[in-house]
Amino acid sequence: MKTIDELIQGGIGGKRVFVRADLNVPLEGTTITDDGRIRAVAPTIAKLAEAGAKVIVASHLGRPKGAPDPQFSLAPAAQRLGEILGKNVSFATDTVGDSAKATVAALADGEVTLLENLRFNAGETSKDDAERGAFADALASLADLYVGDGFGAVHRKHASVFDLPARLPHAAGDLIATEVGVLKKLTDEVQRPYVVVLGGAKVSDKLGVIDNLLEKADRILIGGGMSYTFLKAKGHEVGISLLQEDQIPVCLEYLARAEKRGVEFVLPVDVLVSADFPDLKTKAPANPDTVASDAIPADKEGLDIGPKTRELYASKLADAGTVFWNGPMGVFEHPDYANGTKAVAQALLDSDGFTVVGGGDSAAAVRILGFDENAFGHISTGGGASLEYLEGKTLPGLAALED
Numbered sequence: 001m002k003t004i005d006e007l008i009q010g011g012i013g014g015k016r017v018f019v020r021a022d023l024n025v026p027l028e029g030t031t032i033t034d035d036g037r038i039r040a041v042a043p044t045i046a047k048l049a050e051a052g053a054k055v056i057v058a059s060h061l062g063r064p065k066g067a068p069d070p071q072f073s074l075a076p077a078a079q080r081l082g083e084i085l086g087k088n089v090s091f092a093t094d095t096v097g098d099s100a101k102a103t104v105a106a107l108a109d110g111e112v113t114l115l116e117n118l119r120f121n122a123g124e125t126s127k128d129d130a131e132r133g134a135f136a137d138a139l140a141s142l143a144d145l146y147v148g149d150g151f152g153a154v155h156r157k158h159a160s161v162f163d164l165p166a167r168l169p170h171a172a173g174d175l176i177a178t179e180v181g182v183l184k185k186l187t188d189e190v191q192r193p194y195v196v197v198l199g200g201a202k203v204s205d206k207l208g209v210i211d212n213l214l215e216k217a218d219r220i221l222i223g224g225g226m227s228y229t230f231l232k233a234k235g236h237e238v239g240i241s242l243l244q245e246d247q248i249p250v251c252l253e254y255l256a257r258a259e260k261r262g263v264e265f266v267l268p269v270d271v272l273v274s275a276d277f278p279d280l281k282t283k284a285p286a287n288p289d290t291v292a293s294d295a296i297p298a299d300k301e302g303l304d305i306g307p308k309t310r311e312l313y314a315s316k317l318a319d320a321g322t323v324f325w326n327g328p329m330g331v332f333e334h335p336d337y338a339n340g341t342k343a344v345a346q347a348l349l350d351s352d353g354f355t356v357v358g359g360g361d362s363a364a365a366v367r368i369l370g371f372d373e374n375a376f377g378h379i380s381t382g383g384g385a386s387l388e389y390l391e392g393k394t395l396p397g398l399a400a401l402e403d
């Protein structure tokens, strides 16, 4: 992959450089609750601007349905990016329409603009090659060069990630270079025991990675929304918890294979439950009950791991040589459900092993809960992306950046 330094050496003064970033940051209304992903890509943008490029930044935010949806607007990210760069960042209110064309045309050398959410366009995520290609053509007409630096999205075969770099001379940004460098270490020279902690809410997306992790990890600890399909597979009631019913046979197969291969596969022994999902705006007390994980009431939802599980997981992390953690242990955005995530973060800090935390929300959780991000081995901006990289899969957004 060409680096941006090589791209700059080729001369980029006055050129329009499209930077595919991952600015998919957590929001409460229009307030960014963690700007880690913006800070992570800012040096790439600054370097290109300082070299005299006209920088066009683009990203997705959330999962809108292929049409504009104000709650997923990137406008707050433009403001924050400007503050971090210490310069004005203009904002186009569409992605390839009149606003984008005018904003790009108005850029002077060294200036930066951010386009509106790429996923407001159905072509971005389409499974149809022609539809994605047509959107990539429209994006390509805005720029002369492409820099891929949205590490969190490189596992997505989306127009701006996969199709657009085929249409423009391209390079990998500094964030992608750093992320790949660290993760490569995890695949090449892993210190054992290798413990993987998986949680979060993107259950259907991430269950599949366990297939491969069973060949690599010594211990797999499951928490968050990921737990309940396994608990259900073991025959337990999970009430109204997050459940991927169609994946129960897959979970059973994983449990059987873990036993056969001698991989320790650890599920929560207790959980915090409530009849209601907590109010994340007011953070009103949720008063959850603690129950054994085989005794979840039918009308309740599991929203965090319980105190016994916190202790159990801390003990399973204490002697780790390497830890990879993706996905919060509970709905950490509410203080009553943050203790599981806090306990795992603390256990990583207490271990002498090399610790990697991956994922937009996991990385945000660590910072929001008050931990020093520099105390971890590496905080990756990508959860699904790093998991798929560790699987050894070819990631569309990295393959597209090869020369």
Ligand SMILES: Nc1ncnc2c1ncn2[C@@H]1O[C@H](COP(=O)(O)OP(=O)(O)O)[C@@H](O)[C@H]1O
Binding pocket: 199, 200, 201, 202, 203, 223, 224, 225, 242, 302, 303, 304, 326, 327, 328, 329, 330, 331, 332, 333, 358, 359, 360, 361, 362, 363, 382, 383, 384
């Ligand atoms: N038991 C649970 N039920 C519902 N949502 C959960 C549960 N545990 C964690 N979550 C949610 O998972 C989300 C993060 O999941 P995910 O996007 O997969 O992680 P990451 O962004 O780190 O890859 C958080 O918003 C958190 O509230």
Ligand SMILES: O=C(OP(=O)(O)O)[C@H](O)COP(=O)(O)O
Binding pocket: 022, 024, 062, 063, 152, 153, 156, 202, 358, 359, 360, 361, 381, 382, 383, 384, 385
């Ligand atoms: O937040 C992201 O992934 P992550 O939650 O796995 O870290 C990326 O921005 C990708 O988003 P997507 O999973 O909606 O494609």
